[in-house]
Amino acid sequence: MIRSEQGRLTSRGLRSLVETGVQTGLGILALAPFVVLVGLVGYLIWVSIPVFRYMRWGFFSHIAWNLGNLYAYHPVLVHGVRVMPGAEFGAFAFLLGTGLTSLMAICLAVPIAFLLASAASFGVSWPWRNILAILVEMMAGVPSVVFGLFGFIVLGPAIATQVGPWLNHWLSPIPFFSGPVTSETNLLTATVTLTLMVIPIVATTTRVAMARVPRDWVDSARALGWTEHEVFWHVIWPHSRAALTGGTILGLGRALGETMAVLMVSGNALNVLPKNIYSGVSTMAATIAGQLDAALTDPTRMAVHALGTLGLILMAISLAVNLIARVVVVSDGQTDHAGGGLAHGIL
Amino acid sequence: MLLTLPSDRGNGTSSPQDDHPAVIDVEALSLTVGTRAVLRQVNFWVPANGITTVVGPSGSGKSSLLRILNRMWDHVPRVRIEGHVRFSGQDLYARGVDVRAVRTHIGMVFQRPTPFPRSIYDNIALTLRVHGIRQGISDRVESVLSASGLWDEVKDRLLASALTLSGGQQQRLSIARALALNPAVLLMDEPQSALDPRSRDQITQLMLTLKKHTTIVLVTHHLDEAKRVSDRLGVMVGGTMEVFGPAREIFQSESVARLASATQEFGQ
Numbered sequence: 001m002i003r004s005e006q007g008r009l010t011s012r013g014l015r016s017l018v019e020t021g022v023q024t025g026l027g028i029l030a031l032a033p034f035v036v037l038v039g040l041v042g043y044l045i046w047v048s049i050p051v052f053r054y055m056r057w058g059f060f061s062h063i064a065w066n067l068g069n070l071y072a073y074h075p076v077l078v079h080g081v082r083v084m085p086g087a088e089f090g091a092f093a094f095l096l097g098t099g100l101t102s103l104m105a106i107c108l109a110v111p112i113a114f115l116l117a118s119a120a121s122f123g124v125s126w127p128w129r130n131i132l133a134i135l136v137e138m139m140a141g142v143p144s145v146v147f148g149l150f151g152f153i154v155l156g157p158a159i160a161t162q163v164g165p166w167l168n169h170w171l172s173p174i175p176f177f178s179g180p181v182t183s184e185t186n187l188l189t190a191t192v193t194l195t196l197m198v199i200p201i202v203a204t205t206t207r208v209a210m211a212r213v214p215r216d217w218v219d220s221a222r223a224l225g226w227t228e229h230e231v232f233w234h235v236i237w238p239h240s241r242a243a244l245t246g247g248t249i250l251g252l253g254r255a256l257g258e259t260m261a262v263l264m265v266s267g268n269a270l271n272v273l274p275k276n277i278y279s280g281v282s283t284m285a286a287t288i289a290g291q292l293d294a295a296l297t298d299p300t301r302m303a304v305h306a307l308g309t310l311g312l313i314l315m316a317i318s319l320a321v322n323l324i325a326r327v328v329v330v331s332d333g334q335t336d337h338a339g340g341g342l343a344h345g346i347l
Numbered sequence: 348m349l350l351t352l353p354s355d356r357g358n359g360t361s362s363p364q365d366d367h368p369a370v371i372d373v374e375a376l377s378l379t380v381g382t383r384a385v386l387r388q389v390n391f392w393v394p395a396n397g398i399t400t401v402v403g404p405s406g407s408g409k410s411s412l413l414r415i416l417n418r419m420w421d422h423v424p425r426v427r428i429e430g431h432v433r434f435s436g437q438d439l440y441a442r443g444v445d446v447r448a449v450r451t452h453i454g455m456v457f458q459r460p461t462p463f464p465r466s467i468y469d470n471i472a473l474t475l476r477v478h479g480i481r482q483g484i485s486d487r488v489e490s491v492l493s494a495s496g497l498w499d500e501v502k503d504r505l506l507a508s509a510l511t512l513s514g515g516q517q518q519r520l521s522i523a524r525a526l527a528l529n530p531a532v533l534l535m536d537e538p539q540s541a542l543d544p545r546s547r548d549q550i551t552q553l554m555l556t557l558k559k560h561t562t563i564v565l566v567t568h569h570l571d572e573a574k575r576v577s578d579r580l581g582v583m584v585g586g587t588m589e590v591f592g593p594a595r596e597i598f599q600s601e602s603v604a605r606l607a608s609a610t611q612e613f614g615q
């Protein structure tokens with residue numbers, strides 16, 4: 001009797017021990033994202049301090065990115081930091097490159113993605129809508145290096161020989177669109193390549209929201225004698241608007257951070273600002289990847305630190321975009337349940 | 348061809364079995380979706396200004412039958428419909444029939460309330476505006492909200508979101524919205540089953556009021572409900588109309604025993 005009581009006690013004790021162990025383990029695991037994020041940001045900030053001591057705010061406004069005279073006998077001491085003589089690290093061209101390529105890609109991608117999503121959920125007839133949906137989803141899974149390759153081999157030449165001259169011919173009164181097309185890898189190629197990568201993200205997010213509009217809502221609108229068009233604008237669209245916003249911001253996040261494809265098709269212009277859409281550019285992400293080897297030859301490590309600072313800025317922008325997305329989607333979601341909730345889930 | 352409505356709504360084709368004129372007349376109707384026979388050789392008709400109720404086990408095809416009557420199957424791929432469906436003597440599935448007109452004359456209310464995420468007022472006003480109606484919208488809003496017994500509850504907050512209404516109120520708003528186009532027939536697919544008992548009762552009362560000048564085709568799971576409101580009753584089992592006739596007779600006759608046993612499975 002007593003023994004059996006004890007036995008039960010022991011097994012309960014064991015069980016509670018296991019439970020405590022599991023809970024502690026899960027608690028530690030739950031801390032991991034926090035630790036990683038704080039560690040990452042902390043490291044990037046620490047790396048950036050000497051860069052800002054050297055460049056001050058000029059880091060944001062300078063155009064030149066120059067490792068300095070790496071063959072100099074001694075590093076020099078400027079503002080208390082050791083750098084190679086003549087080194088300058090300005091992020092302005094990369095900030096502009098990232099901003100231009102991403103925003104232009106979003107502007108091109110969102111209308112196309114919206115049309116694709118609408119077609120896949122309402123426009124074309126079965127079975128085409130399923131086929132379209134699957135194709136768009138597959139597009140989202142293509143590795144970015146493949147997009148880069150496509151951009152380099154197919155889009156670049158097409159833009160240099162056909163699209164560019166055509167645009168220049170018709171849009172040349174607009175300064176940013178006029179100029180000789182001299183290269184295959186430029187702002188326009190990077191933008192179009194990014195557009196192809198952003199479209200499936202925006203389209204899929206929007207399509208899923210459109211498909212999730214409760215059937216009863218669609219049916220009751222139809223039952224009121226509304227045409228498919230009217231059902232779309234008055235029922236489907238209000239329900240999926242927030243998802244389009246959310247998808248756009250997800251797409252923007254992808255475009256801002258995209259490295260490989262941009263590195264392959266942007267022309268990687270250093271020390272210059274793009275004069276027009278046919279000029280080479282470089283983005284923050286592409287510069288970090290593309291300049292790392294060179295930066296490692298800087299004995300003062302300053303160049304590596306400067307790339308880390310680019311990383312910090314890129315991360316801050318991405319986080320800010322994400323936060324804005326949440327605010328936008330949540331406030332939209334208050335008036336609109338299905339789409340808002342969905343986009344919320346995705347973000 | 349636009350669907351036209353006789354000036355006197357009750358003046359459709361007469362069905363031989365009864366002296367009431369039929370507003371809707373369904374003859375040898377079969378519905379196949381893909382390879383699946385959903386409805387088989389269904390015959391049934393709906394007299395003017397009354398409640399015709401269809402009961403039956405889950406999956407027996409009640410909703411499918413209702414959706415035939417306002418051509419909702421038009422939006423489903425691989426559907427084959429055979430037989431005749433007449434509304435006021437005109438074949439609903441004849442070539443050239445304007446679906447929009449069909450749905451203006453034959454409204455529908457669903458199981459779940461379906462308020463659009465807009466204001467209470469806009470739910471009805473938009474319905475009218477989509478049909479090109481610009482004049483007298485606010486009068487119409489008031490009259491259909493009154494007709495659905497909602498006016499007193501919402502007259503002070505017409506511009507509030509329809510989603511702030513309770514479930515029962517949302518359902519009455521859905522009914523009001525369907526009434527906005529002044530349909531001759533209202534199809535109601537289990538309009539009460541998602542609601543609390545009090546709201547259910549309000550909808551029942553509402554149906555009894557509406558049936559004075561509107562023809563109602565009701566699908567329900569509740570035999571009590573059916574008994575209270577029905578003028579004619581049909582029992583569907585496995586895609587066929589097993590019994591169809593005056594509700595009182597069916598409830599009195601022996602087939603009620605069969606009905607009850609059949610309904611055991613589809614009671615809530």
Ligand SMILES: Nc1ncnc2c1ncn2[C@@H]1O[C@H](COP(=O)(O)OP(=O)(O)OP(=O)(O)O)[C@@H](O)[C@H]1O
Pocket residue numbers: 380383385403404405406407408409410411412423
């Ligand atoms: N869109 C559709 N595509 C294919 N089959 C369908 C479709 N809609 C309904 N069905 C089939 O038709 C049959 C009848 O369905 P229906 O919804 O009409 O039944 P019901 O009597 O209304 O049932 P419940 O009481 O559960 O609402 C079911 O077997 C269902 O699977």
Ligand SMILES: [Mg+2]
Pocket residue numbers: 409410411536
């Ligand atoms: Mg049903």
